[in-house]
Amino acid sequence: MGEFEQLVLLALLRLDNRAYGMEVREEIERRTGREVSYGAVYTALDRLERKAFVSHELGEATPERGGRAKKFFRVEPAGRDALREVRRALGVMWDGVSV
Amino acid sequence: MLARLVPPAQRDAVLGDAEEEFRRRAVWDGDAAARRWYRGQAVRSVLPALAHLARSAHEAWSSEGEVERMGAWMKDMQLAFRALRRRPGFSVTVLVTLALGVGATTALFGIYRTVFLEPIPLPRSDELMVVMEQGAFGCCGPASGPDYVDWVERNRSFQALALLNPSGFTLTSTGEPERLSGVWATANVFEMLGVSPLMGRTLLPEDEEAPGAVVVSWRMWQNQLGGGSDVVGSTIQLNGETVTVVGVMPEGFDVPSPWAQYGTYRLYLPFQRERLEGNRGSHGWPVIGRLAEGATKESAQADMDYIMRELADEYPQTNADRSAKVFTVHEYLFGQVGGQLRVILGAAALVLLIACGNVAGLLLARAAGRETELSVRAALGASRRAMVRLLFSEALLLALVGGVLGLVLSFVAIDGFKALLPPTIPRIDQIRVDAWALAFALGASAFTALVFGMVPALLASRADLASSVKEGGYATLAPAKERLRNAFIVGQIALGLVLANGAALLVRSYSALRSQDFGFSTDGVMTMSLSPGGPRYEEGNALNAYYDQVLERVAAIPGVAGVGTISRLPLFGGSNGQVWVEGTPPRQNAGEGPLVEVTSVNGGYFDAMGIPLLRGRLLQPEDSVAAAIGVVINQRFADIAWPDQDPLGKRFSFEDSPPNWITVVGVVGDVRQWGPEQAPQAQMYAPFARGWTTGSYLTVRTDGDPAALVPEIRRAVLEADPAQPPTDVRTMGERVDRTFAQRRFYTTLIALFAAAALFLAAAGVYGTVSYFVARRIRELGIRMALGAAATGIVGLVIRRAVRLAFWGVGIGLVGVWASTRVLEGLVYGIGAVDPLTIAGGCVAMSLVAVVASLVPAGRAMSVSPVLALRSE
Structure with missing residues (x-):
């Protein structure tokens, strides 16, 4: 799992595990300070969904969105497992290393 | 743009999010900042979108079990990518050239399609016709x-x-x-x-x-x-x-x-x-x-x-002598603008072609630089096919990336063109880069890759083992390839000449049109449309009373130097009829006799517009009395109807039995009534009170800035009747400017393209001649060592450029001749074949070639024999 995919999963979890693209993008931007494009967010979400790490449901369509529905994503148990695994692996590897 | 970049499955969500955030940003940071952000989002979505596309393509192919063949292609692409990354200067030059060519052409194609190719939004609109009459x-x-x-x-x-x-x-x-x-x-x-x-x-x-x-x-x-x-x-x-x-x-x-x-x-x-x-x-x-x-x-x-x-x-x-003419509605409405857009699109296509020529030349030279590598590959058993594929992959990659960049550029360019487009272009608000333009960009890139990638690839793959070994590993082009490269340059110069000639003709036409005398002065003149109507104006004298009031009130405004009205402003057409001149034989029908423009004036119109009185007097109230109608005519009418005679007191009539005689009381200067390109017609100015025409424009000459007086003029008009606001308020200068908008648009664009063509051709010549110098550096060094004069060396190099220019100009002249038919309808005041312009174009193209070869010539002159020989 790539770094950006981890950021996306963590952002979803931070947002009470139910958020749509705009919120995810803002959360990552606000916390990491790097500029993120919708193209990148949705490409990552698409990849994560194929791996069954996240799932989505459609929300309401409001006029300020030009009548387009929101797509709410949530992290699935497989996604949480994968995150935990990454964290464990990183922890093991970091142990005793200083850079 | 964002919509097209995002994969369909995510499109709605992405666009919704983007729009929502855009609105929020617009509220917080202002519109401009929000738009900037949105553009940034669109640009930064290009890469993820391409990655997504590549992955889906890869998956699709893998599933069809063609992994192996695609694998080879992918590998070639990877190799090509690495090779291009190693030569960033080369790659960037090619990409910029292609992006500019594809971008400009795609944007113009988008405009052409929306404005001209789109059908009228009505059912079976191809069956709809306009029927017009024609007469004298x-x-x-x-x-x-x-x-x-x-x-x-x-x-x-x-x-x-x-x-x-x-x-x-x-x-x-x-x-x-x-x-x-x-x-x-x-x-x-x-x-x-x-x-x-x-x-x-x-x-x-x-x-x-x-x-x-x-x-x-x-x-x-x-x-x-x-x-x-x-x-x-x-x-x-x-x-x-x-x-x-x-x-x-x-x-x-x-x-x-x-x-x-x-x-x-x-x-x-x-x-x-x-x-x-x-x-x-x-x-x-x-x-x-x-x-x-x-x-x-x-x-x-x-x-x-x-x-x-x-x-x-x-x-x-x-x-x-009257007939009717049937047009399709589409050709009547859009025919003229379509023709002009086709010329612009053609010019853009020529620039794209020149750009392709440049790229092909660069690819050829690059292939020459790799002759040794290719020979080694051949010696190690690479088939010719594999080598063509490798070389072609590079061209394909360049064309694709260039095409995508061009597409991105076309989104920017189309906004730029829209700002430049005159408001008289129909359907301007619907112009966009759509799926068709996308397909066009793709097609243009594919064409570039095929023609200008395949030929060099085929030629270069014919690596000649023996010669490349003999040259001691030094890169050269075999004669066939060198001829091809020269042919590309000659073609560029030829196309450049065609464009330069067309642009020069259009620019000269434009300045000829702008500088001619229209017969009136625009300085300080404000104009607006008055159209009093309704029951109030149906009885006898109400209309005249209204205009008398308007003229009186406006004239009283401080800063107003003259005021009057006319039924149709100069340059904006009018209505006309044929007359019987007293003293000539009676007419057989009303379709005979001089054709005369009928305009009605009121107040001090001629003073306000600076139209000079040449003979006699201006109109007076008694001229509108039915028994003895007096009119002012223009010089042209006088020349046609009463050559070598004094027109004052002469009479003419629009009717024959009985004639209704109209007497000439004065002659004023000629004015171009039907637009800047139409010579003045015979014209008469009748007293407004006769009621022969409808509609009127108030013309006000002011001492200072005419725009500053608009509120007061408007107030004065509304005082005469609060229900009749003046409309279409513009200075006369603005109106004149607007009649030129369309011509200015295509003249500017074609001049821009011609400049691009000159630049590209110069770059092409520079590249070829530089290559020539580099290849013969050893020979030049030996010549210098043996005592050749520096000027001789320079001459050798420049002669080469001149020879290319000579051929290019020669072939270009044929192109110029072929382009006259396209230009005929667009030039004004000069012929479509103008020897002076053509000669200028030839000299300019030759100069471009010579100047572009000066730098390599200088390099050749400063070759140190020692260094040159050491390069062995």
């Missing part, structure tokens, strides 16, 4: 009522013919008085166009018997009438009369009218049938029709020819 004035004028009635009765080619009378209306029932454009049309027009109303009904035949019904457009309903569902049956005040809204047309509907291609009608009113019984010789109304089943434009034309011949026999007084 040429093509094309509107029909008369009785002619229209006969057309309807006698024709076999049209399902229906509708007559239109476009007009302006003052709406007074909804607050501030407002001028709206509308059209009086025969009731059959809606059924003929095949569009049902959104609400209520359209016009009925009985509406033609008595006025009082109006069908409104969707925009009128939304903007002026509140958009409520109870609008049908409500009443509004138009020109002071009460009319009932009987229907609302759907969004986007409009009656295509030959005179309103740039505007839209808000109001559709019933043409009153009694008006059809007027004078057969008075032409005022354009006609549109839908072809009957099985009829074609040609058969309809033949049918109309026959009818017009019958009418000429029956009514020789009015119809001798």
